[in-house]
Amino acid sequence: MSFIESDEQKALRAAVSKLGERFNYVDYVLPRSRRGEPLTELWNEAGKLGFLGVNLPEEYGGGGAGIYELALVQEELAAHGAGLLLVVVSPAICGTIIGKYGTDEQKQQWLPGLADGSKIMAFGITEADAGSNSHQISTTARRDGADWILTGSKIFISGVDQADAVLIVARTEDHKTGKLKPALFIVPTDTENFVKTPMEMDIIEPDHQFTLFLDEVRVPGEALVGSEDAALMQLFAGLNPERILGASMAIGVGRYAIEAAVKYAKERTVWKTPIGAHQGVAHPLAQAKIELELAKVMMQKAAFLYDSGDDFGAAEAANMAKYAAAEASIKALDQAIQTHGGAGLSKEYGLAAMLGAARIARVAPVSREMILNFVSQHSLGLPRSY
Ligand SMILES: Cc1cc2nc3c(=O)[nH]c(=O)nc-3n(C[C@H](O)[C@H](O)[C@H](O)COP(=O)(O)OP(=O)(O)OC[C@H]3O[C@@H](n4cnc5c(N)ncnc54)[C@H](O)[C@@H]3O)c2cc1C
Numbered sequence: 001m002s003f004i005e006s007d008e009q010k011a012l013r014a015a016v017s018k019l020g021e022r023f024n025y026v027d028y029v030l031p032r033s034r035r036g037e038p039l040t041e042l043w044n045e046a047g048k049l050g051f052l053g054v055n056l057p058e059e060y061g062g063g064g065a066g067i068y069e070l071a072l073v074q075e076e077l078a079a080h081g082a083g084l085l086l087v088v089v090s091p092a093i094c095g096t097i098i099g100k101y102g103t104d105e106q107k108q109q110w111l112p113g114l115a116d117g118s119k120i121m122a123f124g125i126t127e128a129d130a131g132s133n134s135h136q137i138s139t140t141a142r143r144d145g146a147d148w149i150l151t152g153s154k155i156f157i158s159g160v161d162q163a164d165a166v167l168i169v170a171r172t173e174d175h176k177t178g179k180l181k182p183a184l185f186i187v188p189t190d191t192e193n194f195v196k197t198p199m200e201m202d203i204i205e206p207d208h209q210f211t212l213f214l215d216e217v218r219v220p221g222e223a224l225v226g227s228e229d230a231a232l233m234q235l236f237a238g239l240n241p242e243r244i245l246g247a248s249m250a251i252g253v254g255r256y257a258i259e260a261a262v263k264y265a266k267e268r269t270v271w272k273t274p275i276g277a278h279q280g281v282a283h284p285l286a287q288a289k290i291e292l293e294l295a296k297v298m299m300q301k302a303a304f305l306y307d308s309g310d311d312f313g314a315a316e317a318a319n320m321a322k323y324a325a326a327e328a329s330i331k332a333l334d335q336a337i338q339t340h341g342g343a344g345l346s347k348e349y350g351l352a353a354m355l356g357a358a359r360i361a362r363v364a365p366v367s368r369e370m371i372l373n374f375v376s377q378h379s380l381g382l383p384r385s386y
Contacts, residue, residue: 001300001301001304003300008065009068009069009072012051012054012069012072012073013072013076015049015051016046016051016072016073016076016077017076017079017080019042019045019046019049019051019077020076020077020079020080020081020082021080022045023039023041023042023045023080023082024080024081024082025080025081025082025256025350025354026081026349026350028041028042028082029042029081029082029206030081030350030353032206033204033205033206033353033357034204034353036205036206036208037206038159038161038162038206038207039082039084039206040162042077042082042084043084043086043117044117046073046077046084046117047115047116047117047118048116048117050063050115050116051073052073052084052087052090052091052114052115052116052117053091053095053111053114053115053116053117054069054070054073055067055069055070055091055092055095055096055241056091056095056099056111056114056115057099057107057111060099060107060108060111060112060115061111061112061115061116062095062099062111062115063115066303066306066307067092067096067240067241067244067245067303067306067307068300068303068304068307070087070091070092070241070245071244071245071247071248071299071300071303072248073087074087074088074245074248074249074252075248075249075251075252075255075296076252077252078248078249078250078251078252078253078255078256079252079255079256079259080252080256081253081256081350081354083249083252083253085158085159085205085207085249085360086120086122086158086159086162086163086207087245087249088242088245088246088249088365089121089122089123089158089159089242090114090119090120090121090122090159090163091114091115092238092241092242092244092245093123093167093238093241093242094110094114094121094122094123094167094238095110095111095114095115095121096237096238096241097167097184097225097226097234097235097237097238098110098111098114098167098186098225099111100226100234100237101225101226101227101230101234101237102225102226103222105222106186106222106225110165110186113164119164119165120159120162120163120164121163121164121165121166121167121186122157122158122159122160122162122163122165122166122167122189123157123158123166123167123238124154124157124160124166124167124168124169124212125137125154125169125235126154126155126156126157127139127152127153127154127155128153128155132366132367132369132370133386134169137152137169137170137171137182138152138171139151139152139153139154139168139169139170139171139214140152140170140171140172140173140180141170141171141172141183141185142172142173144218146220146221147218147219147220147221148185148218148219148220148221148223148224149216149217149218150168150170150185150187150214150216150217150219151214151215151216151217152170152214153211153212153213153214154166154168154210154211154212154214155199155209155211155212156199156209156210156364157196157209157210157211157212158207158208158209158210159207159208160189160196160208160210160212161196161198161208161210162207163189164188164189165186165187165188165189166186166187166189166212167184167185167186167187167225168184168185168186168187168212168214169182169183169184169231169235170182170183170184170185171183172228181229181231181232182231182232182235183224183228183231184224184225184226184231184234184235185219185223185224185225186219186223186225187214187217187219187223191217191218191219192217192218193214193215193216193217193218194212194213194214194217195212195213195214195215196210196211196212197210197211197212197213198210199211201356202356203356203357203359203360204353204354204356204357205356205357205360236311236315237311239315239318239366240302240306240311240314240315240318241306242365242366243302243318243319243321243322243365243366244299244302244303244306244314244318244321244322246322246325246326246361246364246365247295247298247299247302247318247321247322247324247325247326247361248299248325249361250295250322250325250326250328250329250330250358250361251292251295251296251299251325251328251329253329253332253333253354253357253358253361254288254292254295254325254328254329254331254332254333255292255332256354257288257329257332257333257335257336257351257354257358258285258288258289258292258332258335258336260336260340260349260351261285261332261335261336261339261340262276262285264339264340264343264349265281265282265285265339268341275339281339284335284338285335285336285339288328288331288332288335289332291324291327291328291331291332292325292328292329292332294324294328295321295324295325295327295328295329296325298317298320298321298324298325299318299321299325301317301321302314302317302318302320302321305317306318315374315378316374316375316378316379319366319371319374319375320371320375322361322366322371323368323371323372323375325361326361326362326368327362327368329358329361330358330359330361330362333351333354333355333358334355336351337351337352337355373385373386
């Protein structure tokens, strides 16, 4: 692993940064978010430039690079306040799972569109009664001839209004033991009896969350991704990219916050020197910068391990990176607001408007506490409490 990025990676970073500048937070993202409108132009442009599919296989229209590069794309966009939540679900989770376990037909049908952004796939695992305990999900899939019939509900599913399909995590009955086991299905959003209802969230963001009701939704046999018997492994394949991308988005947000704070701290003078000369203002920003850089190093380690095929090593690093990035980014944003004084809570800077969206990283795709549980058990060998 090298900390010196290749020329291609540097060029990618510069090109994405340029796009982020064009679709920056204050001029583009913030007004859209306030109106609750998706960042469609940015999404389309990023897709056209090949940024959304950098991690997907070249033979299916992707860039043939890794999760490192997709994380780099997300970080640079978010550093302009223009991170794309659906990058976490569409190319990172769904693209990875289909790329690794999908049939040739599924790859042909979905990957080129996920790569150029013309198709979007949401990801639905969370259920109201199961919450963090995804072993308890109760959406079921049963065979009916060659088809599958899905019944159940999901909650907090992001971007279903923009998506062509949702990768639904359901459960099938093991014919030998009668036990339920997970299975993944591609369910087009226009399927009969698939009902999406927007959730009323209190976050200023361009994307929306949905409750899904699947009432005897019929999908063909080909909707099943990979093997009916190995879905747990398939699901795990999506978890590391999900956490790494969540981390990279948080790191970008933290970078945006620190940059805004530093700019303001250099310009604003209320005594004899700019406020940034006061250590009470400078030190918390320096601390935020250190914590963000540490989180970024862990994210890069996770991406490197994942791209090298070390799934187990990547799992620990990806969890740690997501934890550290969320905490560092929320703290950086809070400090940026403090640095701006009253202006930090004004509409002009839009920093306070970012708080809800930044805080998503502490809860989703996996909560801070569940990461601490993971580290307690897997890294420290402590007993499990639940
Ligand atoms: C904006 C947003 C977007 C989302 N997008 C998606 C999406 O696209 N697809 C999708 O499937 N899901 C999505 N989610 C759902 C998200 O993954 C869940 O909210 C998250 O996993 C936590 O589940 P929960 O909300 O049910 O919390 P709960 O499981 O009810 O937990 C509540 C609190 O208890 C804590 N807790 C629970 N169990 C334990 C334990 N054993 N030990 C210690 N603490 C514990 C949790 O950490 C949390 O703080 C999204 C959520 C949000 C907020």
